[in-house]
Amino acid sequence: MLMKKKVAFATCVQLGLSCIEEIYRIGGNLDLLITLKDEKAKDKSGRIYLDDIATQHQVPLLKIDNINDQEVLNTLKEHQIDWLFIIGWSQIARKEVLEAPTYGCIGMHPTLLPIGRGRAAIPWAIIKGLEKTGVTMFKLDEGVDTGEIIGQGVIILDKNTTATKLYQKVNAMHITLISKYWNDIINNNITLMKQNEDDATEWPGRKPEDGEILSSMTMDEADKLVRAVTHPYPGAFFKVNDKTMRIWSATTYKDEGEIKLRDGYLVPIDYEIEGE
The missing domain is CATH 3.40.50.170 (Formyl transferase, N-terminal domain)
Incomplete structure (x- = not known):
């Protein structure tokens, strides 16, 4: 037994x-x-x-x-x-x-x-x-x-x-x-x-600052980053002057949008502005 x-x-x-x-x-x-x-x-x-x-x-x-x-x-x-x-x-x-x-x-x-x-x-x-x-x-x-x-x-x-x-x-x-x-x-x-x-x-560790969206990124890279670090993680972000836009979800467009990328634009859907 x-x-x-x-x-x-x-x-x-x-x-x-x-x-x-x-x-x-x-x-x-x-x-x-x-x-x-x-x-x-x-x-x-x-x-x-x-x-x-x-x-x-x-x-x-x-x-x-x-x-x-x-x-x-x-x-x-x-x-x-x-x-x-x-x-x-x-x-x-x-x-x-x-x-x-x-x-x-x-x-x-x-x-x-x-x-x-x-x-x-x-x-x-x-x-x-x-x-x-x-x-x-x-x-x-x-x-x-x-x-x-x-x-x-x-x-x-x-x-x-x-x-x-x-x-x-x-x-x-x-x-x-x-x-x-x-x-x-x-x-x-x-x-x-x-x-x-x-x-x-x-695969190496990641820090919250690795979630920054850069204008040099392609639409595909930015889209993946937003999806990859949304909840339960700290979220992707984009810096505008002295403010930070924390982005939880977004979509991408070729012709128009809020954040200019290498080959198009990122349009935040769910986001918050920090520093306001």
Whole structure:
């Protein structure tokens, strides 16, 4: 008879909370929840708090500064954790954390690994004009998004895809993958597939100032940027004298418009003027 596996889950964003909710929906159970202290990462996209769900399911909740803190190692050992999910967490877990659970740690990344390792996966998929992206569930190792793959789900993109819509689809795919592989994980029945390093790409992090629309951009580049950094991200913007126009949605025209680009105009639809 298989022994019940003890599972912990570390997250501080909606993607992780959606996974936790799905685990309980399908009849699963968690033995420990880990999140950031309340005052940390308040401006992080999708930031959530686990107090309510921890209370609802009577699960111990550990609030930390860093996933590599000694307190984390001690608590994982104290609860005899077999698997640790780390999802939507920007800090890289070191070897000591990865090896603390009996069988290791599991993460998810919103690309079809090995494509798009790194940060800002949702904006980059739109900016790069990809026809498809997805979510990869994988076993964490000491690299950045380099671990062996457990499973993947494909998401189709089109010329109207926004960060808002893609985030929703990524969230739904997290739920799908958790539901699909949960029983295999807790029964130690997963099949791991190595990533093909020949196909690997790495995408750099992005900052709010990277959302600036420049007159040297083409209509296509400006359109992709607006769609890529709209909610839940800081938004694209255009500077006019001492004012900033924050643009959440827009359209492009060849002949007329408000913002002159290399080959046409950008016409803001949903926007706000800062500095007024």
